[in-house]
Amino acid sequence: MPTLVHSMTAVAPTVASALGLRCPADTTAAPIDTVVADLAGTTRLAILAPDALGQASLEHFALEMPFLTSMHAARHLVLRAVMPSITPVNFATMVTGCELEVHGVSSRDRPVQCETIFDVLAEAGMRGAGCGRPGYTGAELLARIAQIDGTAALPDDAAIEEAVLRIARDDRPEFLIAQIGGTDDHFHRFGPYSERMIPKLRETDCRLERMVGELTECGYALMVLSDHGQHESGDEAKMGTHGTDCDEDCLVPLTWQAKV
Secondary structure, three states: OOOOEEEHHHHHHHHHHHOOOOOOOOOOOOOOHHHHHHHOOOOOEEEEEEOOOOHHHHHHOHHHOHHHHHHHHHOOEEEEOOOOOOHHHHHHHHHHOOOHHHHOOOOOOOOOOOOOHHHHHHHOOOOEEEEEOOOOHHHHHHHHHOOEEEEOOOOOHHHHHHHHHHHHHHOOOOEEEEEEOHHHHHHHHHOOOOHHHHHHHHHHHHHHHHHHHHHHHOOOEEEEEOOOOOEEEEEOOEEEEOOOOOHHHHEEEEEEEOOO
């Protein structure tokens, strides 16, 4: 594992810098220079975020996710989720560059209390899309504050894939961020290291491969990262959980790919 760990607060300034924009006003971290250098000159950037796929789980299941593992073999950094290590807080951090105390998004229905990357895009005459399942953070938070509402037609990952690719082809926003929520559901049900996760992780890997391929064809550079990880709960009713400051919950993998 790389020794250098960047904060989740670095995502928004990295996106802004890669697109040649100013950072959101309350950003607390610098852009990640390595990523910005590789993505410099891009005019469209998409973030795909398989929910709860932490660094420890990805390492454990590397052989089951050959596409994502190959991306990480080429370019790989580690991010640390902000506290609490839960989904709405960290997706809000991804698009604001600041922690809960500033952005105020303790749950997906809360208003964002500071400037977001979507505000910066609008200032520059650009647009962003937020995508996710209905009832999940991608739809209830990201789609709500973005210029383009990418709420999927159905509450499953296949519908998220369809929504993302349709928006990329038809609307062509300069920025797109999508929560792929099924991984989190399955980790909660089975636990972050359960062999019963394998079918879902293989499905997710194939989905990421298709999405990266088609988004690249649409002229997008890509960042693939997670919002948080999970640890084993010891509770048979909910085998995986998160929210603490332990490394399993907080350390998440980041990889990226420039447009071809």
